[in-house]
Structures are given as structure tokens and as C-alpha cells.
Amino acid sequence: MSTPGHSPLIAPAEHAPLADQRIVVIGGGMTGHRFAARLRAQDPEGRWTLTVIGEEPEQPYDRVHLSNWFASRNADLLSLDVSVWEDPRISLLTGDKAETIDRVAAHVTTTSGTTVPYDRLILATGSWAWAPRAEGRELPGIFSYRTVGDVKQIAEWVALREKTLGRQVRGVVVGGGVLGLEAGAALQDLGAASTVVEFADRVMAVQLDQGGGEMLRLLIQDKGIDVRTGVGASRFQPAGDGQVGTAVLSDDSTLDADIVIFSTGIRPRDRLAREAGLAIGERGGVVVGDSCQTSDPAIWAIGECASFQESCAGLIAPGNDMADVVVDRFLGGTRTHQRTDDGTKLKGVGVDAAAFGDVNAVTPGPSRSPSSTR
Numbered sequence: 001m002s003t004p005g006h007s008p009l010i011a012p013a014e015h016a017p018l019a020d021q022r023i024v025v026i027g028g029g030m031t032g033h034r035f036a037a038r039l040r041a042q043d044p045e046g047r048w049t050l051t052v053i054g055e056e057p058e059q060p061y062d063r064v065h066l067s068n069w070f071a072s073r074n075a076d077l078l079s080l081d082v083s084v085w086e087d088p089r090i091s092l093l094t095g096d097k098a099e100t101i102d103r104v105a106a107h108v109t110t111t112s113g114t115t116v117p118y119d120r121l122i123l124a125t126g127s128w129a130w131a132p133r134a135e136g137r138e139l140p141g142i143f144s145y146r147t148v149g150d151v152k153q154i155a156e157w158v159a160l161r162e163k164t165l166g167r168q169v170r171g172v173v174v175g176g177g178v179l180g181l182e183a184g185a186a187l188q189d190l191g192a193a194s195t196v197v198e199f200a201d202r203v204m205a206v207q208l209d210q211g212g213g214e215m216l217r218l219l220i221q222d223k224g225i226d227v228r229t230g231v232g233a234s235r236f237q238p239a240g241d242g243q244v245g246t247a248v249l250s251d252d253s254t255l256d257a258d259i260v261i262f263s264t265g266i267r268p269r270d271r272l273a274r275e276a277g278l279a280i281g282e283r284g285g286v287v288v289g290d291s292c293q294t295s296d297p298a299i300w301a302i303g304e305c306a307s308f309q310e311s312c313a314g315l316i317a318p319g320n321d322m323a324d325v326v327v328d329r330f331l332g333g334t335r336t337h338q339r340t341d342d343g344t345k346l347k348g349v350g351v352d353a354a355a356f357g358d359v360n361a362v363t364p365g366p367s368r369s370p371s372s373t374r
């Protein structure tokens with residue numbers, strides 16, 4: 001991954017400049033930014049225009065380090081290289097959402113009513129934070145953990161509840177994966193008591209085996225974050241003032257919960273592509289081949305919204321590679337996207353934990369690779 005906040009250090013590619021192309025990217029997130037930065041760096045002489053349509057009000061930012069927002073309370077400090085937007089060939093629309101893709105007319109229409117024509121369209125719409133259905137799920141005080149908007153609301157809610165209740169806020173995170181543990185630490189940093197609830201029998205169940213998961217649970221508990229494994233949150237009950245107050249767990253025990261954060265997985269944001277009739281993977285996501293082209297030769301998909309070999313990435317490295325592949329292809333190259341396992345590292349919790357390879361040996365014939373917890 002390139003250093004956050006900076007464009008990839010790359011020399012212009014050797015090729016004829018791309019000419020007379022109207023390129024549109026839907027999604028002003030991490031891979032949308034990567035694509036813009038890469039195209040600009042690799043094709044400084046090209047006569048193309050690029051419009052990036054971003055639904056979030058902020059300029060593209062470093063989502064990987066979202067939790068850093070709590071320290072600065074300044075979203076600008078998370079911004080990815082803003083010099084990209086100074087290029088006169090590139091326009092960034094923020095706070096506007098692509099609503100439809102008309103593949104016959106070759107244009108995108110946004111919520112504000114803007115019509116943006118394209119010769120080549122790139123979908124970089126990322127994922128949405130999925131949460132299971134549960135009674136009381138809509139109560140005020142229940143959040144996701146994906147955007148700057150989410151972390152702002154979480155910080156405001158903790159401060160407000162602390163003031164209203166006149167005591168320490170009690171927070172519950174549903175989901176003990178990497179992001180759930182990070183959210184649990186964020187709650188603790190905000191001064192709340194923090195409990196992470198995980199339905200599986202261990203935390204980071206995708207990345208760690210039983211022994212590693214148990215060791216990590218103990219280390220996290222040492223940091224003052226309570227961790228309950230083997231139980232899910234089945235429903236939520238309001239406090240006397242109508243805000244969320246209690247989480248009822250699958251073993252019928254209860255937890256005080258003045259705030260709840262769901263971190264129970266992500267799903268690719270593929271609605272636009274579905275409605276436009278593009279091929280969609282069995283488990284969701286816009287189907288792409290190793291050139292990242294979709295079933296429509298004028299449309300590409302990169303990042304978490306793209307389904308490559310039946311799976312959608314949940315990490316930034318493959319998304320960046322996909323952006324680079326599309327730029328290379330636009331400039332006449334033949335690069336292909338390959339999925340590699342870059343491992344997973346826990347961050348923000350104060351415990352160094354990393355996992356590499358197929359830790360749970362679920363693929364046929366793998367060698368067992370180590371997970372490490374310290």
C-alpha cells in the first residue's frame with residue numbers, strides 16, 4: 001500500500017497519451033482516489049477528463065486509519081493527497097450520489113440531478129456495513145463503523161450520553177473481528193466502558209485459530225476491554241428515555257448498552273450495477289476478470305465492490321492493485337490483477353496481532369501457516 005496521504009511514487013508510463021476520453025469514477029473512496037492519482041501520474045500529457053462522483057461530504061480519505069479521527073477530530077488530516085484535485089483535467093463531486101447508470105446513453109445521473117456522460121466508467125463504490133436483523137436495531141444510539149460520518153456521530157453520542165446520564169457510558173460492540181476490536185478500543189478511548197460480543201468461539205475467527213484467538217482475548221481483556229465469545233446480540237431494549245439501554249444476548253444474559261456499534265461484516269455496494277444489468281457474483285459484487293473489466297466493456301469495477309474469482313476484497317491492497325491495473329489497461333498495457341494474501345494486522349487496540357495465510361486450513365492441501373500474537 002502507498003503511504004496514506006500521498007500519491008503512489010510512480011514514473012509516467014511509456015505509451016501514447018490517452019486522448020479524448022471522458023472517464024467517470026463512481027465512488028470517492030480509497031480506490032477512486034488511487035485511480036485518479038495513478039492516471040494523473042502515469043499520463044501527464046493525456047487529453048482526458050476524469051469526474052469522480054463521491055457521496056460522502058469529505059474529499060477521499062484514508063479509511064484504513066479512520067480511528068485516528070478521534071485523536072484530531074479533523075477529517076482533513078485523513079485526506080488522501082489533495083493535489084490530485086488541482087489537476088484541471090480532474091473534477092471531484094462530493095456530497096452527491098450516483099443514482100442511475102444509463103448504459104445506452106452512456107451517462108450517470110446523480111441525486112442532485114447532474115448528468116455525467118462517460119466513454120469509460122469505473123465503479124469504486126466499496127461496501128456497506130452489514131448488520132443482522134435484530135429487534136430494537138433501529139433504536140437511537142446504534143451505529144456502524146465505516147465512515148467519518150459514523151465516527152463523528154459515535155463521539156457526539158458518547159459525549160451526550162455521558163452528560164445526560166451523569167456517569168460513564170457503557171458501550172457494546174457487536175462483532176469481534178478486526179474492525180470490531182478496533183471499534184471496541186475506540187469506545188474505550190472515548191472514555192466509555194467497552195464490551196465486545198462475538199458469536200464465534202474466538203475473536204478474529206477468520207484469521208486466528210482457537211489458541212491464537214483465546215490468547216488475543218486475554219491480552220485485550222488486560223487492556224480493559226471486556227470480550228464475550230460464543231454469544232451474539234439477539235435484541236436491544238430502550239432505556240427509560242427511549243434511547244438504546246440494554247443488549248440482550250443469545251444466552252439470555254444482558255449487557256448495559258448506552259451505545260452499540262455493529263461490526264458484523266461488509267457487503268459489496270452493487271445496487272447500481274445490478275440495476276444497470278451488469279453481471280453480479282453469486283455472493284454479490286460486480287463480476288470482473290483479471291483486467292477488472294465488467295460484463296460491459298465500457299465499465300470497470302475496482303476495490304471492495306468488485307467480485308473477482310467469486311470473492312470481494314475487504315482490504316485496501318487488492319483494491320489499489322485493481323486501480324493500477326485499470327490505469328495500465330487504459331494506457332495500452334496488459335497488466336492483470338492477481339489476488340495475493342497480504343495477511344491481516346490488528347491495529348488501534350494496543351496488542352500486536354497479525355495473521356498470514358490460511359490459518360484455519362480451509363483450502364484443500366494448504367500448509368499450516370503461523371499466526372502470531374504478542
Ligand SMILES: Cc1cc2nc3c(=O)[nH]c(=O)nc-3n(C[C@H](O)[C@H](O)[C@H](O)COP(=O)(O)OP(=O)(O)OC[C@H]3O[C@@H](n4cnc5c(N)ncnc54)[C@H](O)[C@@H]3O)c2cc1C
Binds near residue numbers: 031066125127147314
Ligand atoms: C475502520 C476501518 C479500518 C480498516 N482497516 C484496514 C486495514 O488495516 N487494512 C486494510 O487493508 N483495510 C482496512 N480497511 C478496509 C479499507 O478501508 C477498504 O478496503 C478500502 O477503503 C476499500 O476501498 P474502496 O474504494 O473499495 O471503498 P471505500 O473506501 O469504502 O470507498 C467507496 C466510496 O464510494 C462511495 N459510494 C458508494 N456508492 C456511491 C454512489 N452511488 N455514488 C457516489 N459515491 C458512492 C462511498 O460513500 C465511499 O465513499 C478498514 C476499513 C475500515 C472501515
